[in-house]
Structures are given as structure tokens and as C-alpha cells.
Amino acid sequence: MYGVGRTSSSIRPDTCNQKFTVWFYFSVKNVRRGQDVLFNVVNPSKVKSMYQDGMAPVVWSTTRPHWVRLPGDMNFYYRCPDHNDHLVSSFVFRFDREADIYKFAYCFPYTFTDLQEYLWTLYPKHVNCRIEVLSQTVQQRRLQMLTICKPGCLDPQNQPQDEPLKTVFVTARVHPGETPSSFVCEGLINFLLSSDCLAEKLRENFVFHIVPMLNPDGVYMGNYRSSLLGFDLNRCWHVATPDRQPTIHAVRDYILKLERNGVQKLTYHLDLHAHTAALNAFVYGNHFGDAARDPMQTVYAYKMHERADDFSIEQSDFNALDYKEGTARRNIGKVIPHAMTYTVEVSCFGYRSQRTRTVIPYQPESYAELGANLARAIGDVFNLS
Numbered sequence: 001m002y003g004v005g006r007t008s009s010s011i012r013p014d015t016c017n018q019k020f021t022v023w024f025y026f027s028v029k030n031v032r033r034g035q036d037v038l039f040n041v042v043n044p045s046k047v048k049s050m051y052q053d054g055m056a057p058v059v060w061s062t063t064r065p066h067w068v069r070l071p072g073d074m075n076f077y078y079r080c081p082d083h084n085d086h087l088v089s090s091f092v093f094r095f096d097r098e099a100d101i102y103k104f105a106y107c108f109p110y111t112f113t114d115l116q117e118y119l120w121t122l123y124p125k126h127v128n129c130r131i132e133v134l135s136q137t138v139q140q141r142r143l144q145m146l147t148i149c150k151p152g153c154l155d156p157q158n159q160p161q162d163e164p165l166k167t168v169f170v171t172a173r174v175h176p177g178e179t180p181s182s183f184v185c186e187g188l189i190n191f192l193l194s195s196d197c198l199a200e201k202l203r204e205n206f207v208f209h210i211v212p213m214l215n216p217d218g219v220y221m222g223n224y225r226s227s228l229l230g231f232d233l234n235r236c237w238h239v240a241t242p243d244r245q246p247t248i249h250a251v252r253d254y255i256l257k258l259e260r261n262g263v264q265k266l267t268y269h270l271d272l273h274a275h276t277a278a279l280n281a282f283v284y285g286n287h288f289g290d291a292a293r294d295p296m297q298t299v300y301a302y303k304m305h306e307r308a309d310d311f312s313i314e315q316s317d318f319n320a321l322d323y324k325e326g327t328a329r330r331n332i333g334k335v336i337p338h339a340m341t342y343t344v345e346v347s348c349f350g351y352r353s354q355r356t357r358t359v360i361p362y363q364p365e366s367y368a369e370l371g372a373n374l375a376r377a378i379g380d381v382f383n384l385s
Helices: 112-122 180-192 197-205 216-221 246-261 293-307 328-335 364-381
Strands: 005-010 025-028 036-042 058-061 064-069 075-080 086-094 102-105 129-136 142-148 165-172 207-211 264-272 281-286 317-319 340-346 350-352 359-361
Touching: 112 129, 112 142, 112 180, 112 216, 129 246, 142 180, 142 246, 165 180, 165 246, 180 197, 180 207, 180 264, 180 340, 180 364, 197 364, 207 246, 246 264, 246 328, 264 328, 281 293, 281 328, 293 317, 293 340, 293 364, 328 340, 340 364
Parallel strands: 005 036, 165 207, 165 264, 264 340, 281 317
Antiparallel strands: 025 102, 036 086, 058 064, 058 102, 075 086, 129 142, 142 207, 281 340, 350 359
């Protein structure tokens, strides 16, 4: 048997923003079979983390082709005097194959390349789906948008003359380290493109515009919360410019143009996120101080609560906090008053089942199921189920 090895690595801050040090993703090779190694990941910026409540990093290896969560009791999150009292996440791993390359990450990774490979599987197989490029990022990556609806519904000769088409806009990965939101987004897309009866009714009744990765540069750079230039893009919706926040500017401009042309009417905007310090899925919605609008904001949340075992109505909150003014939810809800706009949060760790009250760690498949339920709940609101 070998002794326990030890290695320490500090998390690199986001580009142009020293405030955020959370996301990590690294590889290890040239290992010995049976070797135990204590990994110290130094200087995470989150004082409160699900790493304190059973969450642990995920691991992949050459002969372990799917990412799996490490046992929670093998992960420790604490302030360490050996590292200048910085926070440290420490976990132990025993290597089992000398020829393997191992990878470790904060949570299930989902890269810009993963998105491109996924989109390639959709095009041109689905007649209900169109993929276009809305703009380029600072580093000239594509900002892509999917449009999902019944075939031909956007052709001018097929558009209804009496009322505009109901539209749902979905955005994800404005914060690069919130990788679960990409699995949720995939699940939503896959459901909408499926042959499920409710999916067909949704395509008949709505136009879905989906931007699956709002911050491609930040994702590519391995940031946790920031863009390449160091901006928190979910605080910039009210001040976004083409040179500093081109992706937010392009999406906001597209949504406003849809409203102005009168052909489509924004019904819902779902902005998908992931939470590092809370269990479950839940939403943040707007509070308008309006007796007519405020109850309407809660309907979708209650339908999700009825539909999804992992959704918490208790954690959902409807507010008008000033410091949230630059979020997608607040800004779009302000400039398009008739739209129901939500920040959708899902835990990076797991959920407490409504049925069994036990904590169940999320897997990519259960994140995807949440995405499907986000779509199903829209059908429930409009009695399409």
C-alpha cells in the first residue's frame, strides 16, 4: 500500500474579475493503482456552499466515461490555517487504474464544445427546429438561438391576422459555472422536439426561442460568474452595449423587436440558473404591487410545484429588489409588462423529494427531466395537458 499523497491548487479567479473563485476543472495522469490522494482546492469565494451539506466534486476517467459524484463524506469544506485561513475544499480519491486519465470538476461540466456537438445532432433532423446565430461574442464565438414551433408557423402567409403568436423565450448559462442549467435546457429542448402529445400541442400554440448559452466566452475561459471582460451579465440587461455585453444586447434587442413587429407576443421568459448554496428547483419572479398582475406571476410556480417532485414553492420568491434591476427577470418584466418573467434556479447538488422527504442528488438525467417539466408546466397553465 502507498501512503496518502497530498496536493494543493488554488482556484483561478474569473477573467478580469478577482471576486469570483468557485469553478474548477482539472485532470490528473501518471497515477499509481491504489494510491490515495488528498486534493486541497484552495480559495473558493463562497462562504456558504452545498459542499458543507453533502455535495462533492464529480470525477471522470478514461474507463469511467460518465461523470459521477464522489461520496459526500469524502469532501470537507473549511477554513484552513495552513492556507492563510482561506476556505478550502478537500477530498480524497483512490486511483484504480494506472493507465487512465482522471478529471475532476466542481459540478457536472458542460462546455461550449458540448453545446456545438449537441446542436449538430438537431440540425437538420427536426423540421420543427431552426438554429440561427444572433451575434458574435467578444472573442468571436457564435451566440446561437433555436426556434421551435410547428412547421411554417413563422412564414408570413401562415401567420394569424387576428392576434400575435404566443412566444416563450428561454435563456441559459449567463453564469458559466452554473452548468446544471445547460442540462436543464437540453431536457427542455428534447421534450419540445419529441413526439409527446403535449409537446405537439405546445408547438401548435407557442413559438419557443431558446438561447442555450448566453455567455460562450465565459464558459470557454472556465469562469464561474463573469464574462471575458469581467461583467456579471445578469446585472447588465438595463445597460448592455454591443461592445461590452454583446450577447445580452443582442438577445434583449431581439426580444424587443419581436414585440414591436406585433407578430409575436412574449408570454414567458425563463432564465435558467443553478444555485451553489440551496437544494431543489425554484423560481424568482417579479412583484409589481399590482393586484391583477401579482397573482398571475405565481400561477406558473404552483403548476411546477404540482408537476415536479424536485420543485419547491416554499423557496420561490417574488420580489422587486433594487439590486436585481439589471437581471433578465426584472428588466424584461419592466419593459414588457404583460410578460411573465422568471429566474429558474436548480441546485448544483440535489433536491428534497416532496414525496419521500429524502435528499436525492441530481444527475444529468434528472436535470433534463426538470427541463421537460418546465415545458409541461406551461401546458398545464394553458390547459393543454
